[in-house]
Amino acid sequence: MFDQISSVFFDEANELLDNLEDQLLTLENEPQNQDVISAVFRAMHTIKGSSAMFGMDEISHFTHKMENAFDLVRGGKIPVTPALIQLTLQARDHIRSMLGAEITPEIINTSQSIESKINDYINSYTDDSTEPVTAQKAIVTSAAQEKSGESRTWRISFTPSESILLNGTRPGLLVKELVEMGTATVVTFTENVPTLSQIDSDKCYLSWDIILTTSKSENDINDVFIFVDDTSKIKIEEIPDTNLHHKLGEILVSRKLVSEDELTKLIEEQKKVGELLVNKNIVTTEQVKSALAEQEHLKKLSAPAQDQNSGSAPASTANTQTIRVNSQKLDRLIDLVGELVTFNARLGSIATDIKNPTLQSLSEFGEQIIFSLRDNAMDMRMLPIGTIFSRFRRLVHDLSSQLGKNMVLVTEGAETELDKTVIEKLNDPLVHLIRNSADHGIENPEVRDLMSKPAQGTITLSAKHAGAFVLITVSDDGAGLNKKAIREKGIERGLIKESDNLTDSQIYDLIFQSGFSTNKTVTSLSGRGVGMDVVKRDIDSLGGTVSVETIPGEGTSFILKIPLTLAIIEGMMVELAGCKYVIPLSSIEECIEYEPQEEDDFLCSHIIARGEYLPCINMRKYFEIPGAPPAEQQVIVVNDQSSKVGIIVDRIIGNHQTVIKPLGKLYKRIEGLSGSTILGDGTVALILDIFKLSDVIRKLDKAAK
Numbered sequence: 001m002f003d004q005i006s007s008v009f010f011d012e013a014n015e016l017l018d019n020l021e022d023q024l025l026t027l028e029n030e031p032q033n034q035d036v037i038s039a040v041f042r043a044m045h046t047i048k049g050s051s052a053m054f055g056m057d058e059i060s061h062f063t064h065k066m067e068n069a070f071d072l073v074r075g076g077k078i079p080v081t082p083a084l085i086q087l088t089l090q091a092r093d094h095i096r097s098m099l100g101a102e103i104t105p106e107i108i109n110t111s112q113s114i115e116s117k118i119n120d121y122i123n124s125y126t127d128d129s130t131e132p133v134t135a136q137k138a139i140v141t142s143a144a145q146e147k148s149g150e151s152r153t154w155r156i157s158f159t160p161s162e163s164i165l166l167n168g169t170r171p172g173l174l175v176k177e178l179v180e181m182g183t184a185t186v187v188t189f190t191e192n193v194p195t196l197s198q199i200d201s202d203k204c205y206l207s208w209d210i211i212l213t214t215s216k217s218e219n220d221i222n223d224v225f226i227f228v229d230d231t232s233k234i235k236i237e238e239i240p241d242t243n244l245h246h247k248l249g250e251i252l253v254s255r256k257l258v259s260e261d262e263l264t265k266l267i268e269e270q271k272k273v274g275e276l277l278v279n280k281n282i283v284t285t286e287q288v289k290s291a292l293a294e295q296e297h298l299k300k301l302s303a304p305a306q307d308q309n310s311g312s313a314p315a316s317t318a319n320t321q322t323i324r325v326n327s328q329k330l331d332r333l334i335d336l337v338g339e340l341v342t343f344n345a346r347l348g349s350i351a352t353d354i355k356n357p358t359l360q361s362l363s364e365f366g367e368q369i370i371f372s373l374r375d376n377a378m379d380m381r382m383l384p385i386g387t388i389f390s391r392f393r394r395l396v397h398d399l400s401s402q403l404g405k406n407m408v409l410v411t412e413g414a415e416t417e418l419d420k421t422v423i424e425k426l427n428d429p430l431v432h433l434i435r436n437s438a439d440h441g442i443e444n445p446e447v448r449d450l451m452s453k454p455a456q457g458t459i460t461l462s463a464k465h466a467g468a469f470v471l472i473t474v475s476d477d478g479a480g481l482n483k484k485a486i487r488e489k490g491i492e493r494g495l496i497k498e499s500d501n502l503t504d505s506q507i508y509d510l511i512f513q514s515g516f517s518t519n520k521t522v523t524s525l526s527g528r529g530v531g532m533d534v535v536k537r538d539i540d541s542l543g544g545t546v547s548v549e550t551i552p553g554e555g556t557s558f559i560l561k562i563p564l565t566l567a568i569i570e571g572m573m574v575e576l577a578g579c580k581y582v583i584p585l586s587s588i589e590e591c592i593e594y595e596p597q598e599e600d601d602f603l604c605s606h607i608i609a610r611g612e613y614l615p616c617i618n619m620r621k622y623f624e625i626p627g628a629p630p631a632e633q634q635v636i637v638v639n640d641q642s643s644k645v646g647i648i649v650d651r652i653i654g655n656h657q658t659v660i661k662p663l664g665k666l667y668k669r670i671e672g673l674s675g676s677t678i679l680g681d682g683t684v685a686l687i688l689d690i691f692k693l694s695d696v697i698r699k700l701d702k703a704a705k
Contacts, residue, residue, distance in 0.1 A: 038074065385417070
């Protein structure tokens with residue numbers, strides 16, 4: 001049980017650290033954003049509390065130091081500067097390295113080193129010899145400055161859920177933390193405590209009202225309840241006019257438990273207000289008890305409170321409708337849905353063979369349910385691509401310092417959804433492309449100044465849907481690709497001949513060759529020719545494509561075309577010599593009748609489709625299938641993004657819901673196949689790789705010319 005809970009802690013801690021990095025990078029650009037400052041503080045506070053709960057004292061102690069620093073930021077004592085951001089990013093990385101790791105002397109030394117730097121930073125602004133933080137240095141609003149150090153009184157009602165103890169939260173410690181914030185009066189309600197024989201030690205029966213006078217803000221009070229579950233009730237109200245010695249009735253009116261008219265009537269009757277209200281069931285004994293405690297607390301205040309701004313709205317706890325699911329369980333669900341699709345296809349095949357209308361009807365009904373289940377399961381696997389976009393802000397931030405360039409990352413379409421397995425495999429290609437844009441694309445500040453460009457270079461990362469694909473673009477406003485240098489390097493390496501008449505696109509595609517680099521010097525980032533070939537290989541493995549667009553002096557764009565999912569696709573089933581194959585439906589443009597000629601014995605031929613002269617590949621020849629083709633064949637016209645090509649098959653069978661299964665090592669080196677699927681009759685159909693076949697067709701067509 002503890003292992004399961006600690007696993008949840010690690011997941012949440014890593015998510016908090018990811019969000020923290022994003023918040024810090026935002027804060028660097030918006031140093032006066034109080035909402036972001038508060039968010040950073042809350043993240044630190046949550047990590048500190050969670051790690052302490054699980055006995056990770058080194059993490060808790062270290063994070064507490066960082067929390068204190070941002071508490072001073074919130075109070076306007078120290079400013080947000082690039083130096084503080086850099087220190088906090090280092091601290092964030094250090095916290096992540098400590099998660100689940102053995103605490104070694106090296107880790108302790110690193111903690112102490114960062115803590116020392118943080119202390120030096122704090123002392124430089126809080127030392128008596130240092131002038132106060134001016135408006136230019138500080139990052140607090142005037143409202144925050146006005147409230148700095150002022151004392152305010154709060155009424156806090158805390159009713160924990162009965163099950164709060166089960167998740168490790170100790171409500172008594174939360175009340176103690178509130179008491180330590182200032183002068184407090186605590187009222188404990190025990191009315192819900194059952195008899196001894198009925199008490200369940202795992203349940204909480206107590207609730208509290210706390211009257212607290214403190215210089216802390218409402219956010220500080222809310223932070224105490226960060227770990228409290230959503231079913232607990234928390235209400236925080238500021239008490240105005242604390243300089244007045246409220247009477248009991250006035251307090252009950254301020255709490256909106258009694259109307260002024262009712263109170264006036266009771267006073268006229270000259271009866272004990274509290275007793276009468278309880279007897280008339282207008283208020284409860286607990287409410288009167290709490291109001292009396294507030295009355296005594298206000299009387300004890302020795303000094304009048306500062307003028308108050310209007311109180312904030314009571315904190316509310318939003319109901320959450322999301323749960324955490326282990327990704328392996330989700331993958332298993334998709335596998336089972338795939339098996340159901342295959343099973344239903346088998347059932348439909350049997351129903352058709354025996355011509356049983358009842359069984360056919362059940363098969364069709366089952367198909368509707370399974371397809372609905374499939375769509376819902378696939379939706380569960382879809383994640384916003386922004387989940388990886390955000391991590392690249394840190395990459396560009398670090399590259400800016402490393403390269404001495406002023407750069408910023410702009411993201412667009414972060415809400416675009418993509419299969420989680422695809423997203424996981426996109427990280428490395430995008431890292432390579434962003435590093436390439438930063439190193440090769442964005443010019444040095446002096447060069448940009450000479451070219452009348454903005455001092456800050458921009459790398460744009462965008463995503464958008466395009467049918468069954470997602471287009472991801474990495475672009476920069478830098479120098480663009482040097483076509484002449486790329487061509488010369490290609491000739492030098494023997495990749496092309498000097499006499500070759502290549503299009504711009506073909507020349508730019510040379511950068512994806514292994515070991516290709518136009519850099520004359522090797523740096524820690526580039527010059528070895530490793531990177532772009534890895535990008536192409538990784539994108540090819542996803543069934544996608546990568547293309548380049550560039551304008552000299554204006555910038556370069558790398559466009560990735562990625563399939564939405566790698567699990568289940570819509571396909572077109574075709575036949576070759578009695579064997580079945582599947583072509584992804586998203587790539588198909590149209591189907592055309594084709595009559596083979598006696599002399600037509602070439603692997604690559606051509607057809608005219610709607611006025612276009614299209615190269616085609618004869619799949620019988622490509623797979624070396626013996627025997628004569630049928631009198632009539634079909635051409636499937638497919639689009640691989642850059643052009644259209646034709647695939648000649650014997651017969652088109654129809655649409656097929658395709659559950660993709662990986663191929664074994666035996667098929668590893670066969671170009672033109674991307675996977676397999678199990679058909680309803682139990683046989684296997686191979687899935688054609690349109691992008692590989694398109695490359696083969698173009699190479700054959702070029703050789704024939």
